[in-house]
Amino acid sequence: MPSTHTDDATRLAEPTLLRFATAGSVDDGKSTLVGRLLHDSKSVLTDQLEAVERASLSRGQEAPDLALLTDGLRAEREQGITIDVAYRYFATPRRRFILADTPGHVQYTRNMVTGASTAELAVVLVDARNGVVEQTRRHAAVAALLRVPHVVLAVNKMDLVEYAEPVFAAIAKEFTAYAASLGVPEITAIPISALAGDNVVEPSAHMDWYGGPTVLEHLETVPVSHDLATCHARLPVQYVIRPQSAEHPDYRGYAGQIAAGAFRVGEEVTVLPSGRTSKVAGIDLLGKAVDTAWTPQSVTLLLDDDIDISRGDLIVPSGDAPTTSQDIEATVCHVADQPLNVGQRVLLKHTTRTVKAIVKDIPSRLTLDDLSQHPAPGKLVANDIGRVVVRTAEPLALDAYADSRRTGSFLLIDPADGTTLTAGMAGAAFSDSAAPAEEPAAPADDDQGWDF
Amino acid sequence: MTTTVAAVTEGTSAPYALSHLDSLESEAVHIFREVAGEFERPVILFSGGKDSIVMLHLALKAFAPAPVPFTLLHVDTGHNFPEVLEYRDRTVERHGLRLHVASVQEYIDAGKLRERPDGTRNPLQTVPLTEKIQAERFDAVFGGGRRDEEKARAKERVFSLRDEFSQWDPRRQRPELWQLYNGRHAPGEHVRVFPLSNWTELDVWQYIAREGIELPEIYFAHEREVFSRSGMWLTAGDWGGPKDGESVETRLVRYRTVGDMSCTGAVDSDATTLDAVITEIAASRLTERGATRADDKMSEAAMEDRKREGYF
Numbered sequence: 058m059p060s061t062h063t064d065d066a067t068r069l070a071e072p073t074l075l076r077f078a079t080a081g082s083v084d085d086g087k088s089t090l091v092g093r094l095l096h097d098s099k100s101v102l103t104d105q106l107e108a109v110e111r112a113s114l115s116r117g118q119e120a121p122d123l124a125l126l127t128d129g130l131r132a133e134r135e136q137g138i139t140i141d142v143a144y145r146y147f148a149t150p151r152r153r154f155i156l157a158d159t160p161g162h163v164q165y166t167r168n169m170v171t172g173a174s175t176a177e178l179a180v181v182l183v184d185a186r187n188g189v190v191e192q193t194r195r196h197a198a199v200a201a202l203l204r205v206p207h208v209v210l211a212v213n214k215m216d217l218v219e220y221a222e223p224v225f226a227a228i229a230k231e232f233t234a235y236a237a238s239l240g241v242p243e244i245t246a247i248p249i250s251a252l253a254g255d256n257v258v259e260p261s262a263h264m265d266w267y268g269g270p271t272v273l274e275h276l277e278t279v280p281v282s283h284d285l286a287t288c289h290a291r292l293p294v295q296y297v298i299r300p301q302s303a304e305h306p307d308y309r310g311y312a313g314q315i316a317a318g319a320f321r322v323g324e325e326v327t328v329l330p331s332g333r334t335s336k337v338a339g340i341d342l343l344g345k346a347v348d349t350a351w352t353p354q355s356v357t358l359l360l361d362d363d364i365d366i367s368r369g370d371l372i373v374p375s376g377d378a379p380t381t382s383q384d385i386e387a388t389v390c391h392v393a394d395q396p397l398n399v400g401q402r403v404l405l406k407h408t409t410r411t412v413k414a415i416v417k418d419i420p421s422r423l424t425l426d427d428l429s430q431h432p433a434p435g436k437l438v439a440n441d442i443g444r445v446v447v448r449t450a451e452p453l454a455l456d457a458y459a460d461s462r463r464t465g466s467f468l469l470i471d472p473a474d475g476t477t478l479t480a481g482m483a484g485a486a487f488s489d490s491a492a493p494a495e496e497p498a499a500p501a502d503d504d505q506g507w508d509f
Numbered sequence: 510m511t512t513t514v515a516a517v518t519e520g521t522s523a524p525y526a527l528s529h530l531d532s533l534e535s536e537a538v539h540i541f542r543e544v545a546g547e548f549e550r551p552v553i554l555f556s557g558g559k560d561s562i563v564m565l566h567l568a569l570k571a572f573a574p575a576p577v578p579f580t581l582l583h584v585d586t587g588h589n590f591p592e593v594l595e596y597r598d599r600t601v602e603r604h605g606l607r608l609h610v611a612s613v614q615e616y617i618d619a620g621k622l623r624e625r626p627d628g629t630r631n632p633l634q635t636v637p638l639t640e641k642i643q644a645e646r647f648d649a650v651f652g653g654g655r656r657d658e659e660k661a662r663a664k665e666r667v668f669s670l671r672d673e674f675s676q677w678d679p680r681r682q683r684p685e686l687w688q689l690y691n692g693r694h695a696p697g698e699h700v701r702v703f704p705l706s707n708w709t710e711l712d713v714w715q716y717i718a719r720e721g722i723e724l725p726e727i728y729f730a731h732e733r734e735v736f737s738r739s740g741m742w743l744t745a746g747d748w749g750g751p752k753d754g755e756s757v758e759t760r761l762v763r764y765r766t767v768g769d770m771s772c773t774g775a776v777d778s779d780a781t782t783l784d785a786v787i788t789e790i791a792a793s794r795l796t797e798r799g800a801t802r803a804d805d806k807m808s809e810a811a812m813e814d815r816k817r818e819g820y821f
Contacts, residue, residue: 071529071530073527073528073529074527074528074529074532102794102795102796103794103795104795104796141664142684144663144707146656146707153529153709155707168684170684171685174687175687175688281526282526295539295543295545295546296545296572300575302574305574308574312571313539313542314536314538314539314542314688319525344570344573353527353535353536354535355534355538355539355571368546409543409546463687463688466686466687466689468689468691470691470693474693475670475691475693475695476683477684477686480686480687
């Protein structure tokens, strides 16, 4: 690999950042777990705690309600429910954490999808007394769909089952088998009591039979680096930097955040969709010239040839270019209140490119509970997950979401009012379900009736 | 029991993890470039406070060696710290930027806003801000708000759509997925953009230290004439203090946040260097707003209510 190894060693001495999401039903103790992680890692400060105590007291509650730490909106406090994703921040000396705290209600699938889209790890909570239930399967399915690399099964309320190993082992076995069948790459099961504090931050004194990490230890040590050897390098061009100043008369840099893989000076690259080729002449890492840069660094690439490149183009290694197509089949989660219909005209945002598109077909809707497919639902409504076929007005260079979360994902947007309608993931839904590759629809006379 | 079905990160390549500051910096730069690529008339809210200073620093890095393709906007309450105004003007000059100013004092003098009985001018900023946005037809307005500051801000999107009255409706926010920010808006509407959403107060200070960013002196411990009001040390001055029954004393203090003199309290501190400030914050058991901002203490939903009206 490249000549930056010493740099990496230095970097790793600094704390890294882990983005993770929690999922769990209301009664599984998610708020308690989040509260305990924040509290025991000393991330709740005195004035925040006092505000919670004051508010709890004024509502006639005796003990401080830690859910008030996360319920930030008036409507949430009034109704006592979480209606939206909240982001929480805490830190240990080893790592900084961004926690997407997502509501567990069935009707808020879109919120878990939102939280999981940027998460490198998902914590799925289960009540030890109830074991794996429908909601657990739903959460595992969303984590698998969104290709969250690490899943933690937190078997909570172990104190209420007398800290019994067989209870935990049975749940862990059932969940692991289910999640593995969905293609979840890594599953770690941890027996905890969020209320009593067992195995959350401190190891439990009640479960000698458990030899694994606490939740926090696992969060601190799970790898967040990327295996660049297997990644396709991708740079969506965000902005062309041309100072046109006396000092930099000929500077022309292609700025963007590396979406996947790594780029090296001297490498042959191809620009999509035009297909023009050039060579990386230099990489500017926010003011510092480097030989190599990798995801998710924001960089500026300089190329040998002065070719026409603009926002929305994708720079890739010449030997590893995705195919471009105007026909996209994807799994989507519908996130808007208004439905998505067959025949609807939409905008599609993929990386830095937004194009017109039309929903050609909605072949199926997925029931998360049992993963059954309902054919031809005609439309998708809020929180539905389904398969969608879209035709775009211009060719796009989409990767399969399985290969690259960032270049395999897209949004469908309502052109009338800008509403984000749908979150899309290109290619097969689950790793194992391996949907047969569809023949691309014949482009011949499909353009009829395109009047936007 | 740890079950590893398949280790996704095993392999021979080096672990290319970024430090948390590098991750946050990269994300913020991405956000600046998205706005530059998608909007016609973006503007950066610049108060001379540490968050807006970090924002400007990131914007300078994002577009180097070209200049920042944005103008700046300051909402001047008329009660700003002179050191901060001096810093603001020096910074604008140094980087060859253009500064818009929306003046609360002008609105009061023209009879369009009325001074509040409690003397704080912070809530009065909303009208001059939103009218300036409309008058200049700004379509993207960068703010230095962070989600760790306050519980209503924790619910804020990175791209936050505001209607033609600049109002925020938390129930009608667009879900934000992956790094695909949706900046679509109708004429008259605009988008508030928060590149520091995922930063904490400590991250901001560590980044300032790492990058060697200059700050106004009031962030460091100095002797200052202050008086106590509602449990905060406010700077004495013509703006409205001390009143009867309040007495001035000289204390060694510094500021954790810089709003204006009528709502920002100083904290007792002997931290005169960046390292000392970072040590102090890391050990503090109070949030910066809990410690020093009167405007957030008005009610449980004070920030949410102001944000709904168009406040940043």
